[in-house]
Amino acid sequence: MATTRRTAPISIDVTDRPLPVPGFRLAGISAGIKANGRPDLALIVADEPVSVAGVFTKNRVQAAPVRVAKERAKAGKARAVLVNSGNANACTGKAGLDATKRTTEAVAERLGISAKAVLPASTGVIGAVLPAETIVRGSDRLIEALSSEGGADFARAIMTTDQWPKVACAQIRIGRETATVLGIAKGAGMIHPDMATTLGFVITDAGASPALLRKLLKAAIDPTFNAVSVDGDTSTNDTVLLMASGKAGTVRAGSKEAATLQAALTEVLGALAKSIVRDGEGARHVARIEVEGLANDRAARAVARTIATSPLVKTALHGRDANWGRILAAAGRAGVVFDPDRAEIRIGDETIVRGGMPVGKDAEARAATILQAAEYTIRVTLGKGRGRAHYLTCDLGPDYVAVNANYRS
The missing domain is CATH 3.60.70.12 (L-amino peptidase D-ALA esterase/amidase)
Structure with missing residues (x-):
């Protein structure tokens, strides 16, 4: 291979x-x-x-x-x-x-x-x-x-x-x-x-x-x-x-x-x-989405892109909500084969999902504190493969709507 x-x-x-x-x-x-x-x-x-x-x-x-x-x-x-x-x-x-x-x-x-x-x-x-x-x-x-x-x-x-x-x-x-x-x-x-x-x-x-x-x-x-x-x-x-x-x-x-x-x-x-x-219109946070453990870099890139572009993930980031369910759901619709029971999600240095299951409310609370920072990394591990990729994204909030609703005026 x-x-x-x-x-x-x-x-x-x-x-x-x-x-x-x-x-x-x-x-x-x-x-x-x-x-x-x-x-x-x-x-x-x-x-x-x-x-x-x-x-x-x-x-x-x-x-x-x-x-x-x-x-x-x-x-x-x-x-x-x-x-x-x-x-x-x-x-x-x-x-x-x-x-x-x-x-x-x-x-x-x-x-x-x-x-x-x-x-x-x-x-x-x-x-x-x-x-x-x-x-x-x-x-x-x-x-x-x-x-x-x-x-x-x-x-x-x-x-x-x-x-x-x-x-x-x-x-x-x-x-x-x-x-x-x-x-x-x-x-x-x-x-x-x-x-x-x-x-x-x-x-x-x-x-x-x-x-x-x-x-x-x-x-x-x-x-x-x-x-x-x-x-x-x-x-x-x-x-x-x-x-x-x-x-x-x-x-x-x-x-x-x-x-x-x-x-x-x-x-x-x-x-x-x-x-x-x-500088994303209305953005308050920059998130680096890192995906690893898949069969190849292309698969990892597809998952990273899907997470980074999910409106539900991006609005959760705006609300400083460690909503791991949205992240994992986005990964699951990326068209890439992986075993959800092996999924691990980390926000900064805080693991909030292990073995496809939530670690607990205390971990999510600590992760929510990390999400208050201007920049942070979200790492999603989906197996033991060598494929990895990253995407940069930002939160999506009401200021984005305000800027773009009035752009032509």
Whole structure:
């Protein structure tokens, strides 16, 4: 029987400070897309063509910028990323596609590059055509604002219902050089794989071929952005792009440097994913759901996902209720074979279910105390197999309803 090889993790330190990344400039401004005047237009520009890889929503309803960016990213090279918030430009037909292309053409003309080298991304309300002329009018100011120190402005300009900008940065060694990996994301609601209303942008001065970048990005996305859920809804606009300038040297497939870059990408995206869940609309708690003991990782992932997305589990977390019955019931409907009589559930370091039976009220009371914390782990063991997986989720309470009931107003 095939087994999964477990390798020792590479230690990577991550900061929330947006360090400059050689070969890139960033900017964020208020162009007038949002009625409240907050920043709403952002840009990343590479000094020269760089390798690029992207992953996009798997929702069959895909916004105009997703369709354009997916097609252009196939070339494996790009020069810029143009992002707007306040308007998703989804379900807008040919007019939406034309508007997306119009904005990238305007920015490309001012930068002196091909429009096909500009990848678009949008986030906001679905159903309204992107106000292209507003973006065109703001493009000169946007380009003038470009700076190697522009990461913080970029992060603020892509926010919608986010309570804070989401930034994660790491530095690694590539040969004798120090390379930086900077990730910036937005997301607070409509969060569910594959990805969610998540826009994520990662730039690094490590270099790699487009093919290797695609491999590294997919491997980093699966345990991070594709293992989180706030509300079970997958957006029309999900986009994560990775660009690599190569200013700090090039990594080769299978090398030690490639493994280090992979680890850095995973840590940076993991930090961003956790920040997104922590910022879940109305959320008060972040729960890491760990499932182990199944036949393989896929089975464990299915169970973890089902528990993490259960409204009954999530509302129990909001109420600080150690309701193990909801957890076990969610596991049982995940479509995975296991023996319920071998189930064990732990909240933090407190075991509340053993042998498929409750340990007792005192254990549940101690677990309820743990559930008052801002972050905690719920571990579900369902056998002796090697399969294991995790998901990040949050509680679901009345504030989520309040935010989303009034989103368009």
